[in-house]
Amino acid sequence: MRMLRVHRVGRNAWLGATLLLGAACHDLTPPLPAGTQDPATLATPEGAMAQYRYARYVFQSHWYDYMVTSGLLADEFQTSTIGAPVGGTISASMVIDERTLPEATTTAFESNYGATYAGLQAVRTETQQAIGALRSYAPAMPTSYRGEMYALQGMAEVMLADLYCSGVPLSTVQFGGGWTYAAGSTTSEVYTHAIALFDTAATLAADSARVLNLARVGRGRALLALGRAADAAQAVADVPTEYAYQLPAALDNSITFGTRFAQRATVSDREGGTGFPYRTGGDPRTTFVLQGNNAFGRSLAYPGKYSGDDSLIVFTIASGIEARLMGAEAQLAAHDTAAWLATLNTLRTTCASAGSCATPAPAGTGGVDGLPPLAAPGTDSARLSMQFNERAAWLFATGSRQGDLRRLVREYERAPDAVYPAGVYAGGQGAFGSDVTAPIPSTERANPRYAGCKNRDA
Numbered sequence: 001m002r003m004l005r006v007h008r009v010g011r012n013a014w015l016g017a018t019l020l021l022g023a024a025c026h027d028l029t030p031p032l033p034a035g036t037q038d039p040a041t042l043a044t045p046e047g048a049m050a051q052y053r054y055a056r057y058v059f060q061s062h063w064y065d066y067m068v069t070s071g072l073l074a075d076e077f078q079t080s081t082i083g084a085p086v087g088g089t090i091s092a093s094m095v096i097d098e099r100t101l102p103e104a105t106t107t108a109f110e111s112n113y114g115a116t117y118a119g120l121q122a123v124r125t126e127t128q129q130a131i132g133a134l135r136s137y138a139p140a141m142p143t144s145y146r147g148e149m150y151a152l153q154g155m156a157e158v159m160l161a162d163l164y165c166s167g168v169p170l171s172t173v174q175f176g177g178g179w180t181y182a183a184g185s186t187t188s189e190v191y192t193h194a195i196a197l198f199d200t201a202a203t204l205a206a207d208s209a210r211v212l213n214l215a216r217v218g219r220g221r222a223l224l225a226l227g228r229a230a231d232a233a234q235a236v237a238d239v240p241t242e243y244a245y246q247l248p249a250a251l252d253n254s255i256t257f258g259t260r261f262a263q264r265a266t267v268s269d270r271e272g273g274t275g276f277p278y279r280t281g282g283d284p285r286t287t288f289v290l291q292g293n294n295a296f297g298r299s300l301a302y303p304g305k306y307s308g309d310d311s312l313i314v315f316t317i318a319s320g321i322e323a324r325l326m327g328a329e330a331q332l333a334a335h336d337t338a339a340w341l342a343t344l345n346t347l348r349t350t351c352a353s354a355g356s357c358a359t360p361a362p363a364g365t366g367g368v369d370g371l372p373p374l375a376a377p378g379t380d381s382a383r384l385s386m387q388f389n390e391r392a393a394w395l396f397a398t399g400s401r402q403g404d405l406r407r408l409v410r411e412y413e414r415a416p417d418a419v420y421p422a423g424v425y426a427g428g429q430g431a432f433g434s435d436v437t438a439p440i441p442s443t444e445r446a447n448p449r450y451a452g453c454k455n456r457d458a
Contacts, residue, residue: 045141048133052145055126059152060247062119063315063399066159068265069116070402072097073163073438075275075421077265082426083296093264098425100433103165103440103453112264114441117164123156125173132175144211147204151215154197155317158222161190162403165437165453169444183449184440191222198222213238214245217318220326225403227411233330236323241351243320249306249313257310261302262291272421272432276392284371285393303397321351321394325387332387337376340383344390345373351394384412406436409458416458 042050071077072093079093092112095101101113127149134146160168167184170193174180185193201215216236223232249257267288269279278286279301287304294300306313324347331340348371374390377383391404408414416422422432436458444450 043137045138048130048136048138049141049145051126051130051133052149055123055130055149055152056247058119058126059123059156060249060315062116062123062156063159063247063317064249065116065119066163067315067397067399068261069096069113069438070159070163070399071397072112072265073099073420073435074401074405075268075271076278076397076401078268078271078426080262080264080266080294080300081296082266083294083298085296086430096438098430098432099420099435101435101438103456110441110443113163113438114443117160117438117441118443120156120160121171124153124170127153127156128173129175136175142207143204144206144208147201147208147215148211150197150201150204151211151218154194154201154215154218154222157190157194157197158218158225158403159399161187161194161222161225162406163438165439165456167440167450167452167454169440169447169450171447181447181449184451184454186454188226191225194222195219210245213240213243213320214318217243217245217323220323221318221403224326224329225407227407229326229330229333233327236326239320239323241320241324241347243318243323244316245318246314246316249310249315257306257313258289258291258302261306262300266291266294266299267301267303271426272423274418275421276389278392278396281393283393286396305397316398321347322400325391325394328390329387332383337383340387341374341376344387347390347394348373406458409436 068077072079073096077097079091079097081091081094082097084090084094090109092109095109096112101109130149131146134141134149138145157170166187168187168190169182169184170190171182172180198215198219202212202219205211205215216239220232220236223229223235267278267286268275270277276286277283279288288301289304289307291300291302324343328340328343331343374386377386388404388408392401395401395404405419408419409416416434416436417432420432420436424430425432435456437453437456439453439456440450
């Protein structure tokens with residue numbers, strides 16, 4: 001948790017510089033940076049709303065980081081240093097891309113997944129502080145503001161459970177001062193804790209369909225991760241297909257999205273022989289934009305959904321399309337092949353991309369953007385592959401793939417090397433490793449109750 005205290009010093013400097021001053025710096029131990037407003041003056045409705053806005057900013061910036069990091073471990077992305085010769089410099093991105101992540105490391109290789117871990121824990125801290133500030137200093141504001149904070153906290157916990165080994169500590173920083181260290185929670189315990197947060201969010205979100213549906217999708221995502229497909233489908237049944245919870249990309253104005261992305265990753269294609277054909281499949285849902293070549297002659301590309309004017313880029317955090325895909329998985333699990341196929345084909349003929357649904361396409365057009373209807377494969381295994389391929393395309397570059405691959409191993413008993421990239425590593429550093437999770441970084445060892453990963457299984 002020491003990393004969170006460092007983060008909070010930076011946060012207060014940011015709030016002071018931008019006049020978005022929040023009430024959540026009461027527990028700050030070091031002196032405030034010069035020019036930062038005294039926390040005692042922040043106990044106002046305006047201060048509470050500033051903390052709310054800041055918590056959303058922290059979420060959207062670290063969501064992007066999670067999306068890239070988790071995509072590297074999965075099959076969506078490869079490191080931007082792909083093609084580096086054997087014996088050359090190994091980057092932090094390459095370590096996670098090639099699935100070689102020893103838990104005991106204290107090297108700079110932690111910088112990739114370690115920063116992601118710190119960021120997601122920071123989301124938990126800042127949303128907790130926003131909830132306390134809104135409750136204490138802005139009680140007249142709609143309760144959905146607090147509901148949104150609970151939902152984003154739940155989303156951060158789902159991401160922690162998706163990416164990291166079993167044993168994530170859910171330590172807490174109390175509003176007004178002090179913190180409580182937590183021992184490591186198992187992966188299923190983290191998902192279960194997130195469900196409780198989503199339930200609270202839904203209770204508080206009666207005045208906001210946008211937040212209520214965010215909580216519903218989040219709850220469904222956690223239930224699906226626990227192998228409870230029918231419960232997940234029920235949780236999201238009332239989410240409209242056209243729904244999307246989106247946040248603007250938190251970008252550095254001095255660098256374009258494409259350049260920023262290319263510094264760490266590139267869109268992959270059939271990585272390790274098992275990966276989805278994101279580039280060569282010709283699927284309009286996984287378009288990409290070429291960004292030149294790296295120093296080793298490998299082409300770099302970033303997701304086409306994030307092309308165009310950087311000021312207009314938005315990240316889709318949860319969507320009605322994801323809700324329908326949960327329903328489809330429940331139908332598949334119930335062996336209702338006809339209903340399952342109809343759900344997938346309805347999406348293909350009504351939605352152009354995640355969070356962007358249209359009216360039904362004209363008859364005979366082959367569906368939106370040329371997506372032809374699917375035909376049901378003849379085996380359970382092939383149908384399951386089709387289900388997850390549809391998820392790969394619809395939810396491309398939205399931070400969902402790592403959880404999906406891990407779930408294929410954990411809940412559907414597929415071999416890890418049949419799901420994750422395996423074999424010769426295209427980066428030039430030998431072979432892929434066997435890791436399907438990232439270890440919790442060594443900085444967590446400052447927590448006296450932390451005892452390391454419980455296991456590294458899916």
